[in-house]
Amino acid sequence: MRRFATLALALLALGAGPRSGFETMTPELQAMQRDDFANPGMLWVAEGEALFQRQGCTGCHTPAQMVGVAARYPVFDAGRDGPIDLAGRIAQCREQRQGAAPLPTESPEALALAAYVANQSRGLPLAPDPDPRLDPARRQGEALFRERRGQLNLSCAQCHDDNAGRRLAGSAIPEGHANGYPLYRLEWQGLGSLRRRLRSCMVGVRSEPFPPDAPEYLALEAYLAMRARGLVVETPAIRP
Template sequence: MRRSALLVLAALTVADWSAGPARAGEIPPAERRSGFDTMSPDIQAMQRDGMANPALLWLEDGADLWAKAPAPDRPACAGCHGEAGLAMRGVATRYPAWDAASAAPIDLQGRVNACRRRHQGAEPYPYESRELLGLTAYVAAQSAGLPITVPDDSRLGAARAAGRALFTQRMGQLGLSCAACHDDHPGRRLGAAAIPQGHPTGYPLYRLEWQGVGSVQRRLRNCMTGMRAEPFGYGAPEFVALERYLMDRAAPLAIETPAVRP
């Protein structure tokens, strides 16, 4: 008896379940749906209505920062790029992108901060600061309505693979993965919450639960905490890889920034 109990315990302990693949696999492009579609009509109206969307306050901050020089002898964003509506149109559809200077993929907020350091002689904005969210949302909003694309850049291959691995990996005390809900069970409910397919079409976005605008990394950290996992830190390469994979997985849905979600 002792012996069999030991064997069973040993088997339970050393067996590696984490390698198991997601059951249903990726959602085909024609079946991809934004979380917008399953929201209540009043929240949909809040996103659609320019005057009611609370994220517009952040967007206005972003527009001001775009035009304002960080120091008298340093260019504003507009000083190099010109009008955001022209220069930034379509940019968010292809981010995260390869950053040659750091030889790594970079997300949109990382690009904003890299520009500040490299070209504006300014300190990077802290993650989730009103400035970084506002400026990133303002840049991303110039792509609103345009389809997310899958960049044809082989240098992004490693990040894509790493992002996919993170998406399907069970983690945390509850042993859940992103794929277990968002690939296998979209449309079902977790408690009161409808499970979306999990496409980052509208970030930075206003979440009623947050009473504010937040980044996709904030949302991913929320989900990881729900799994009782240790979330990655803001700016972690894991988050950039995961976002790259999520954007591939979301194409060709349209950018919705600034979106509103429950």
């Protein structure tokens, strides 16, 4: 899998379409992401694997069955009558089948489990759930992506669509794709979720972030998954 993931990342630059943030990083950071022994995110993957074993997940799921799973999320959940992301599914599974309390999205255990499961799909292309019942969430997510927010009156699209590839304060502006989460961010000195990054962006434009469990996050995740379709899963990616 590691060799395939490295090859897939190398092939990204050969075609048109969405460009991963991996391509805008320095060669040193790219090398760090490629090397499992240098990538700090692999510490969370290892912890997630241990949790997967200790918490009895293997009673229902084998690691082989996890291959390709993360590439499809968010998916439509009939019980919620709406989208659910990978972290939400893991929490739901623990609660329903193990009777365990839900894990906060940013807890070390939740991040580790999500990183381990997503890592099983590393190198595979994002293939969002085609269920048309997700269309309303995707439309809402796109509207939020293009909505101007905060005191700076900026939208996600103005940075990551209109100005992608340019530089801001000396750093390259990526297209803002979510194909590597949970990922290790040097700014955080730790692993973090997509929701954490979305909150950081909102604070960056001096906007009030949505509440932690707001449905707007799922809508944005559903749209971003469709926007990045075809890019390979990089979890755990590294970003500056």
